[in-house]
Amino acid sequence: MSVTQPVHPDNASKDRLRLWLRMLKASxxxxxxxRENLRAEFQSTLPRFDVMAALSRYQDGLKMSQLSDVLRVSNGNVTGIVDRLADDGCVVRVPVPGDRRASLVRLTKRGHEEFAVQAKAHEDWINDILSEFSANQAVTVSGHLDALVTALEGKAP
Incomplete structure (x- = not known):
């Protein structure tokens, strides 16, 4: 993928605005x-996938508030998803010793197995969607986006 356009030093602000709009459109x-692939192949949703992905990285489980923080959403958004995952046998709530009000949410064996299948499909879909990028280009763009995220985190209140 080799697309270059002339740089207009006088229009840097407009060029950056166009970049943002293209990033937003692509995203x-x-x-x-x-979302469509998850629905069609697994009768599932992207938020459900995201919850399972987060839990897959924390073998000991997460409190609901921690899960919300990891996903950067409200507790209310996560509660319904966790309830449905629990009903389906994909997660279990485990009491936190010394805190009667809190529980940890963990993937069950079934949840790990379901997530593994979905994660593989997800990786394949992303690979296909971004196939216009060579491996080197993907690494380069990722580096630029990492630098942007670092800069934005430094500006966060």
């Missing part, structure tokens, strides 16, 4: 495709 298109 929304990819997310739409992922």
């Amino acid at each position: 929304r298109m990819i997310e739409t495709q992922l």
Whole structure:
């Protein structure tokens, strides 16, 4: 993928605005495709996948508030998803010793197995969607986006 356009030093602000709009459009298109793929192949949703992905990284489980923080959403958004995952046998709530009000949410064996299948499909979909990028280009763009995230985190209140 080798697309270059002339740089207009006098229009840097406009060029950056166009970049943002293209990033947003691409992100929304990819997310739409992922949502459709999850629905069609697994009768599932992207938020459900995201919860399982987060829990897969924390073998000891997470409190609901921690899960919300990891996903950067409200507790209310996560509660319904966790309830449905529990009903399906994919997660279990485990009491936190010394805190009667809190529980940890963990993937069950079934949850780990279901997530592994979905994660593989997700990786394949992303690989296909971003196939216009060579491996080197993907690494380069990722580096630029990492630098942007670092800069933005430094500016966060």
